[in-house]
Amino acid sequence: MKKMIIHGGKRLSGELTIGGAKNSTVALIPAAILADTPVQFDTVPHILDVHNLRLILESMNVHSTFENDVLTIDPTNIEESELPSHAIKSLRASYYFMGALLGRFNRATVTFPGGDNIGPRPIDQHIKGFKALGANVVEENDSVFISTGTEGLHGARIFLDVVSVGATINIILAAVKAHGTTTIENAAKEPEIIDLATFLNNMGAKIRGAGTDVIRIEGVPALHSRATHTIIPDRIETGTYLSLAASIGDGILLKNVIPEHMESFTAKLVEMGVDLQINEDSIYVPRSNDLDPIRVKTMTYPGFATDLQQPITPLLLRANGSSVVIDTIYPQRTQHVEQLRKMGADIRVQDNLIVVGHSSHLQGAHVEAGEIRSGAALMIAGLAASGVTEISRADNILRGYDRVIDKLHTLGADVEIAADEEVPEN
Ligand SMILES: CC(=O)N[C@H]1[C@@H](OP(=O)(O)OP(=O)(O)OC[C@H]2O[C@@H](n3ccc(=O)[nH]c3=O)[C@H](O)[C@@H]2O)O[C@H](CO)[C@@H](O)[C@@H]1O
Numbered sequence: 180m181k182k183m184i185i186h187g188g189k190r191l192s193g194e195l196t197i198g199g200a201k202n203s204t205v206a207l208i209p210a211a212i213l214a215d216t217p218v219q220f221d222t223v224p225h226i227l228d229v230h231n232l233r234l235i236l237e238s239m240n241v242h243s244t245f246e247n248d249v250l251t252i253d254p255t256n257i258e259e260s261e262l263p264s265h266a267i268k269s270l271r272a273s274y275y276f277m278g279a280l281l282g283r284f285n286r287a288t289v290t291f292p293g294g295d296n297i298g299p300r301p302i303d304q305h306i307k308g309f310k311a312l313g314a315n316v317v318e319e320n321d322s323v324f325i326s327t328g329t330e331g332l333h334g335a336r337i338f339l340d341v342v343s344v345g346a347t348i349n350i351i352l353a354a355v356k357a358h359g360t361t362t363i364e365n366a367a368k369e370p371e372i373i374d375l376a377t378f379l380n381n382m383g384a385k386i387r388g389a390g391t392d393v394i395r396i397e398g399v400p401a402l403h404s405r406a407t408h409t410i411i412p413d414r415i416e417t418g419t420y421l422s423l424a425a426s427i428g429d430g431i432l433l434k435n436v437i438p439e440h441m442e443s444f445t446a447k448l449v450e451m452g453v454d455l456q457i458n459e460d461s462i463y464v465p466r467s468n469d470l471d472p473i474r475v476k477t478m479t480y481p482g483f484a485t486d487l488q489q490p491i492t493p494l495l496l497r498a499n500g501s502s503v504v505i506d507t508i509y510p511q512r513t514q515h516v517e518q519l520r521k522m523g524a525d526i527r528v529q530d531n532l533i534v535v536g537h538s539s540h541l542q543g544a545h546v547e548a549g550e551i552r553s554g555a556a557l558m559i560a561g562l563a564a565s566g567v568t569e570i571s572r573a574d575n576i577l578r579g580y581d582r583v584i585d586k587l588h589t590l591g592a593d594v595e596i597a598a599d600e601e602v603p604e605n
């Protein structure tokens with residue numbers, strides 16, 4: 180495990196470019212094995228999740244290269260094999276190999292995925308979808324065994340009981356080459372789902388309605404890549420740097436942004452009094468003073484993302500009054516609260532609410548990134564705090580933030596990554 184060491188208390192300024200979306204990338208890479216040709220992605224983020232997904236591909240004899248943000252994957256010699264459980268456990272999205280392998284081989288054996296420490300994350304809707312498509316699913320020990328008869332998968336009408344990004348994507352992956360038409364109702368509408376559908380449609384898939392709550396997939400026999408797919412910008416990385424910029428920035432420009440994906444977040448910053456300058460594909464954040472407290476309630480897209488409720492917290496600490504956060508998606512996603520308190524933050528959990536009071540001074544401390552977005556909150560708090568902050572389990576940050584140290588250096592931050600002997604590799 181690594182730790183992040185921050186010498187905080189400096190105002191930051193400059194510009195940086197947002198990378199490709201982690202949550203698109205981690206679906207696109209498993210989706211690549213559905214193709215009968217090599218595929219290529221551009222603006223691929225340099226994150227640990229990509230590294231681990233490539234290890235999983237390699238175990239199936241799927242070779243990949245990653246140079247200058249371009250990831251090329253050649254699935255033409257794919258072989259069924261046991262997937263490396265360490266890599267599978269290192270990220271949540273490894274469960275996309277269930278849908279992708281099912282689409283490719285009509286069967287899949289995948290260890291239960293890992294992922295963030297954010298409360299229960301059942302996959303019952305994924306399983307319900309696979310079963311509706313005609314698969315037999317057995318959950319045993321730590322693995323899920325999915326198979327079909329010789330006739331393969333068939334289209335079905337699936338109504339999701341819970342709006343789930345993962346279940347929507349996994350069903351698309353399984354259905355894209357199934358016989359007949361699949362309809363997913365009450366589907367998730369996140370932009371990353373549109374990105375995946377765009378990639379698959381450009382290879383010959385017939386997916387209609389991605390981005391709405393009804394998605395129709397007409398199965399096709401084969402998929403062939405003809406062009407490089409450019410991954411959409413990461414809206415969670417964007418929101419994280421917007422929070423950083425409004426908290427401790429002296430003028431920061433974020434480039435490669437789709438402002439329409441950010442509206443639930445930027446509306447809240449504007450409500451606080453941040454004078455955002457929103458352009459076609461960039462956002463400029465000037466120095467912000469006199470911020471008002473707000474109420475944040477996380478919802479499915481286009482609502483306020485659960486993945487941004489922790490990164491916005493350091494900014495809420497600066498507001499003149501008490502803000503309230505309620506996470507309806509992951510009510511137990513509060514790992515940051517105790518850690519921020521160690522830094523002197525006035526923040527507490529009260530019933531299902533997180534109450535964030537004005538905190539005029541943060542002090543550097545030893546804290547732990549229990550998951551990716553609490554790590555992001557601690558990183559911003561550490562940059563704001565006086566003295567030194569050491570964030571252990573920083574791999575959780577590196578798992579999803581593209582070249583984070585380089586980007587922070589660009590803004591003038593004093594930050595580095597070091598080995599953490601106290602937290603062994605797992
Ligand atoms: C790789 C990826 O894209 N991860 C994102 C994805 O995770 P992920 O796809 O795992 O999250 P879901 O959208 O599936 O989860 C949303 C809610 O549905 C529940 N649920 C989900 C599936 C299921 O079968 N049964 C069930 O009850 C979950 O417990 C949660 O309360 O969406 C989350 C919610 O926006 C984000 O925090 C994650 O960053």
Ligand SMILES: C=C(OP(=O)(O)O)C(=O)O
Nearest residue numbers: 271272294295486551552
């Ligand atoms: C929860 C997250 O990721 P994952 O689903 O990959 O664990 C996240 O990105 O905030």
